[in-house]
Amino acid sequence: MATAAGSRQLRDAMVAFSLDGAFPEDIAELPPVSETDLQPTIDALAKTKIELETQIHTINKETRDDVSSWVKNAKTLQEDIIRSKTIANDIVRQSEAPDVSGEAIEDAEAKVDFLNREVQYSQQVHSVLRKVKQVNQLLSDVETARNERRILDSLRLLEQSWAAIDQVGVSKSCRIMRLLDLRSFELKSDVHDVFDHVWKALICVDVEAGRVAIYDSLDDENMSLPDAVIGLKAYKEVDERMEQLWRNLDAAIVSPRMDITKSTIPAIKVEANELELQGQANASVAALLSDLETVFVFVARKLPSDLLQSLSSVMMGDVVPKLIQQWLNPAVPSSLTDMTNFQAMVERTRTFCTALRDSGYTGFDELTDWASKAPTTWLGKCREYALDTVRTNLTKGIGKPKQVEKVEKHMVSLSEGKELATTGAGAAADTNEWGEDWGDAWDDDNEEQGAEDSQPQPESGPDKEGTEDDGADAWGWDDDHAAEKPREDANVAAAAAEDDSADAWGWGNTDTTVGPDAGERKKHESAAGKARKEETRELVLKETYNISSMPEPVLELIFAILEDGAVLTKDGDDYELVSSTAPGLFSLPTFALALFRAISPYFYFLDVGGNMFLYNDAMYIAEKLSEFSSAWKQREN
Incomplete structure (x- = not known):
């Protein structure tokens, strides 16, 4: 019953709102819609709609004659108003020329109006024909310039012809306008083909031979490379062409030079207008940066600045991550052993960034950040190496037991x-x-x-x-x-x-x-x-007891890290680049011991005597760390 009552309430509220715009004073009395059967409401609204349509139809039938009469009277009144205006105009005209009959005046005015319209029409036709002739001449000039490979002139004339077509003042659906549009479109396509041919002649890339040639101009071509910028902008192909240029340059020169998986890496030879893979290069990072700098400086010197900006956004997005991930990060040492070469590599990277900036490149902020954060990167590499060393040694298992002496x-x-x-x-x-x-x-x-x-x-x-x-x-x-x-x-x-x-x-x-x-x-x-x-x-x-092979590599690692930290503290001038990371380096043994403590029980339990070795190894590590700590406190440095 509650559901039926709720349905009726909702039905009455919806009908009242639809007919009169009324709504219940207390909305809380209405039942929730999700819990109410809506079919009665829908049926009531449909019935109300039919009733309203019936009423409207009835009213239309009853008032149809009155409405028709009102429309007829309105039209008659409008005609009377127009006729009154005409009569008034005639009266004014007759008052100004009383000797001329109204009929003669009307005839003369009709003739004058006709002649004016004819003159205007003739002038419009003459203007359109003159503009059409101008457009046609421009298109003919475009065709001539295209045949002579004067791409820049062709594009300029095409632009003028498009503007002239817009000024003709005739609908584009007119046959002559359609013909002009068709001819201009065909000429634009033909000029683009010639432009594409000249562009490929100015920038020639042979991926198979590993050769790239960029010419400012050619003797048998009338378009120079700076002129090509106008063409690229006219066809809106700047970004597309620069991306294509980079893909070709990368496939022909850059990727083969940066392919670290190959046993032999080709060197890069540069001439006035050409880059070519030739000979064998050193596999060092410094040699790679030198070759990349040669390539980028060459491209910046040959390309106009407008094209270089578009090229940078594509080029740096590919080169910088590959350079960092495949060359720079793997070359970061995990200790002070090769720190001299690392410092030289970081300095060379900064020089490379400076050369890119001076050449007009942008988008290599990630490489600049890597050079500025090299000490942090080195510390991270030390941490990664330390933790990886602990994990690797643990995976080898207990190994061959060793007898040690406790005193x-x-x-x-x-x-x-x-x-x-x-x-x-x-x-x-x-x-x-x-x-x-x-x-x-x-x-x-x-x-x-x-x-x-x-x-x-x-x-x-x-x-x-x-x-x-x-x-x-x-x-x-x-x-x-x-x-x-x-x-x-x-x-x-x-x-x-x-x-x-x-x-x-x-x-x-x-x-x-x-x-x-x-x-x-x-x-x-x-x-x-x-x-x-x-x-x-x-x-x-x-006392003599047995330990596994796990503790000693961990202890050697910890002692080596602390010795490196001591060297940084003592000889900071020799390791100026990473001397500030000494506090972080001293914290690595804590991480190594924490990792050893966290995961070593699993590997000990894999062996039958693992629990015994776990206890003995822990005692051994504690004893050695205590001895090292005592000796450390007695050091003068």
Whole structure:
């Protein structure tokens, strides 16, 4: 019911609006159209239309006689007005010439009017014929100039003939006008053919032979290259011809010279009026820019400036992106190794841009921006190389494992050494591969230890011969330091040699001196023993473990980048072009490590022992970075 009521409301509103222009006061009462059946409304509007048409037809029938009468009366009234005006004119005329009858005056006026019309018609015909003759003569002159290859004169005469045709003042549908238009169109086409022939003679391109010739004028032609500009503008072919010229020039000269995929690149030879591919060119960017500059300067010197502007818009849009993407960007080094050549290349690019600007070219802003942003480009290349190196090394997988050694150094006192000896920390460390002779240092015979400590020991390390049998060396004790101690400390150490723990740490010394008073010696021993407990020495712990082949290339890359940054900071004058990028260069190791951290777990998990190598490699990288950082802080530069 709600739907039917809504349909009726909408129907009544639409009918009322159509008939009387009325609309409901409250539009909110109307139901939404999308939810209402519109068919009743459509039917009501159709019915109302039929009723209105019926009413109009009825009214027309009822008032037809009245309307016809009104029209007839209006026409009669108009005729009366005209007749009244005529009578008035006759009265005025008769009043001015009372002796002449109105009929004679009318006859004379008719004759005069006829003669005037005849004279005007004859004058119009004479004027049209004279103009037609002028147009025909101009077209004949065009034909003569065309036969003599005077293209410029032909075009000028054609333009005059078109203007003369427009001034004839006769409808273009007239037969004589159609004939004149047809002849002018045919002559325009014939002149264009001759113009095209002369243009190709002035600008001759042989793509197969790699040769381009541009002549200012030819002896057997009456049109010069500057004159050709008028022809191109007349035919509105400036842009089209310049685009065609560039395509031919590019196919014949530029593209073969810029084709970096070929093993041999042809060189460009320039003469007074010709460009030709000849010989073999150097594959360097500098040689390419030199050849391109030769080509562009030659074209700018030969072509009129009006044509050069149109040529620039097409030429630079092709050459500049190809030059940057295929030659300049690949030549950007990824480090300071080839920076001298890079700086020279950037400077040569700027010189090339200056030559283009001086020659009148436009549209090479992208190349100018590349030269001005070369430091940023180099930094981007370094970043790209760094990240690509990390990705490439990771894709190679874990590779062949490598055994490395981890060294930890701690300062311990004698009491701590005894505690380590009694708690078996040495044995525990041995299980962790901190050295094969860990426990041997604690089991040496007292006399042997004392004898070893009494002799000056050379500096030893993990690669010295005999360290596996020397317990003190396994702990990293500095025997030279013991030899430099005062004689009193040596005597006290000798007196305490009976202590096994002290022997294990290497504190004993067999080089003892027997004093005259044993009591005094004991006092010295007591005081020295207390000081000895407080003395500390460096404890060196070593561990061997395996790493994969992934960390070392990353570390080498990071160290190389930081060294380049240091060189830029120190020798900025030698690398003036990119010296400002040093802060950005120092940030690259962070990116490399972040990428390694982000994607390396995937490649580790591809191997059976990947989790172990992931942990070991992370520890190894952290240790090496810490060592490098410590050494870096000690650098003077």
